[in-house]
Amino acid sequence: MEEDVKEGTSDKYSLRGRVFSRLREDILNGKYDEGVELREIAIGEELGVSRTPVREAFRQLELEGLIKIIPNKGAYVVGISDKDVRDIYILRSRLEGLAARWAVDHITEEQMEEMEENVYLAKFHTEKGHNEQIFELDNRFHELLYEASGSKILEHQLKDYHQYVLRIRKKTLASAKRGTQSNLEHEAILEAIKNKNADDAERLAHEHMINAYKNMIDNGLIKPE
Amino acid sequence: MEEDVKEGTSDKYSLRGRVFSRLREDILNGKYDEGVELREIAIGEELGVSRTPVREAFRQLELEGLIKIIPNKGAYVVGISDKDVRDIYILRSRLEGLAARWAVDHITEEQMEEMEENVYLAKFHTEKGHNEQIFELDNRFHELLYEASGSKILEHQLKDYHQYVLRIRKKTLASAKRGTQSNLEHEAILEAIKNKNADDAERLAHEHMINAYKNMIDNGLIKPE
DNA sequence: GTCAAAGCAATTGTATACAATAATACAGGC
DNA sequence: GCCTGTATTATTGTATACAATTGCTTTGAC
Numbered sequence: 125m126e127e128d129v130k131e132g133t134s135d136k137y138s139l140r141g142r143v144f145s146r147l148r149e150d151i152l153n154g155k156y157d158e159g160v161e162l163r164e165i166a167i168g169e170e171l172g173v174s175r176t177p178v179r180e181a182f183r184q185l186e187l188e189g190l191i192k193i194i195p196n197k198g199a200y201v202v203g204i205s206d207k208d209v210r211d212i213y214i215l216r217s218r219l220e221g222l223a224a225r226w227a228v229d230h231i232t233e234e235q236m237e238e239m240e241e242n243v244y245l246a247k248f249h250t251e252k253g254h255n256e257q258i259f260e261l262d263n264r265f266h267e268l269l270y271e272a273s274g275s276k277i278l279e280h281q282l283k284d285y286h287q288y289v290l291r292i293r294k295k296t297l298a299s300a301k302r303g304t305q306s307n308l309e310h311e312a313i314l315e316a317i318k319n320k321n322a323d324d325a326e327r328l329a330h331e332h333m334i335n336a337y338k339n340m341i342d343n344g345l346i347k348p349e
Numbered sequence: 350m351e352e353d354v355k356e357g358t359s360d361k362y363s364l365r366g367r368v369f370s371r372l373r374e375d376i377l378n379g380k381y382d383e384g385v386e387l388r389e390i391a392i393g394e395e396l397g398v399s400r401t402p403v404r405e406a407f408r409q410l411e412l413e414g415l416i417k418i419i420p421n422k423g424a425y426v427v428g429i430s431d432k433d434v435r436d437i438y439i440l441r442s443r444l445e446g447l448a449a450r451w452a453v454d455h456i457t458e459e460q461m462e463e464m465e466e467n468v469y470l471a472k473f474h475t476e477k478g479h480n481e482q483i484f485e486l487d488n489r490f491h492e493l494l495y496e497a498s499g500s501k502i503l504e505h506q507l508k509d510y511h512q513y514v515l516r517i518r519k520k521t522l523a524s525a526k527r528g529t530q531s532n533l534e535h536e537a538i539l540e541a542i543k544n545k546n547a548d549d550a551e552r553l554a555h556e557h558m559i560n561a562y563k564n565m566i567d568n569g570l571i572k573p574e
Numbered sequence: 575g576t577c578a579a580a581g582c583a584a585t586t587g588t589a590t591a592c593a594a595t596a597a598t599a600c601a602g603g604c
Numbered sequence: 605g606c607c608t609g610t611a612t613t614a615t616t617g618t619a620t621a622c623a624a625t626t627g628c629t630t631t632g633a634c
Contacts, residue, residue: 179587188412195363207501398588418616421617583628599612602608
């Protein structure tokens with residue numbers, strides 16, 4: 125996990141920012157089960173801050189759908205169901221396709237260079253079985269794609285979803301077979317963008333997500349349907 | 350505008366909820382120009398509350414991308430560019446298509462009945478030129494579609510975008526010609542869902558958005574490209 | 575024993591007090 | 605005159621105090 129990729133909330137040096145990132149991570153990583161009640165004072169004491177920054181973080185988490193606040197009552201963890209994960213992958217399959225299509229026209233030289241380097245490096249680390257690096261490179265490849273789309277809205281949305289399924293993605297990429305296959309798919313997307321072939325880029329990015337989705341199901345990481 | 354349709358924040362009876370809804374509306378309706386600095390005390394005094402609920406509302410608005418908070422400095426209105434509106438319509442065209450497809454399998458009887466009533470009523474009000482009712486019915490039709498998709502994630506996302514382009518949608522539907530055409534398209538989507546024809550439902554919902562998009566451009570409501 | 579109502583404890587909602595930070599203005603040296 | 609450093613002020617960041625609400629417990633009538 126390490127880094128917080130949400131731009132709008134990247135003041136990790138304020139107490140509120142730290143509380144927000146921390147709680148977000150804990151929920152996404154499954155530290156809190158669904159339905160658990162989060163108490164402002166308890167969270168505050170755990171992190172060594174007062175209720176004020178905790179409350180502000182709560183409001184943000186509520187907006188993200190990670191907790192549900194019942195007025196005058198409490199904050200409850202919502203959690204991510206298997207259905208949510210499945211839905212997100214289907215949504216991503218369509219939106220990443222769109223991102224790849226738009227990237228054909230909007231990718232900068234720097235972005236293209238970083239993407240090529242990314243694919244090259246990923247091959248190396250996959251052969252060596254360096255799981256942490258593979259995960260980081262996969263992260264970065266997708267973020268690059270989002271940024272290259274040239275759409276603030278689309279980029280923001282896809283980064284959100286990307287974070288949302290963080291836990292399951294980690295498990296998925298740990299499989300050597302999927303890692304290798306994923307790299308090949310990244311390379312194909314890169315080539316399509318380089319060749320300015322928008323239809324191919326969209327189709328390949330779409331399929332890339334569908335394949336990741338199928339892989340999760342085949343490996344029993346989430347229940348089908 | 351009237352109603353706040355965001356589920357996660359619907360405690361309009363708390364001060365924070367009121368501040369949030371009010372600021373959101375004001376920004377979306379263009380009361381504050383892009384780049385304007387919002388001061389916590391000033392906003393608080395205007396609405397008769399202290400800084401605490403204002404700050405919590407600010408954090409939420411930041412997460413929605415409506416303002417940008419620079420730590421220890423201030424909160425600045427971000428605003429919605431023409432490009433943002435265009436991007437959202439393209440994204441919506443794809444996601445509403447997906448919602449319509451999923452609705453084929455997940456719509457409940459109650460939802461179907463309300464949708465039929467909605468289409469029926471919309472015809473009446475369009476003939477009479479009742480703009481406010483037309484707007485509300487259009488709102489509700491799309492919300493129904495989102496809810497009928499059976500996907501919390503997709504519903505949440507589309508409701509967000511729907512709110513986001515509120516201002517421009519109001520202008521669009523005010524045109525009698527577009528209002529009538531929009532109704533026909535709603536009816537066609539409804540029929541496709543009723544007939545369990547997923548491909549048609551998706552295609553029609555997709556086209557519905559594209560048509561709305563084209564209409565905005567043709568009427569000069571936003572700049573093309 | 576059961577039900578209802580009142581009171582109590584715990585928690586959230588809001589206001590305010592205090593701390594830290596950043597921008598501005600001003601004074602002094604060159 | 606201009607640059608630099610410092611003091612001042614305005615604003616945000618955080619902690620705490622107080623108010624309001626909820627849920628539970630206890631008590632009492634039947």
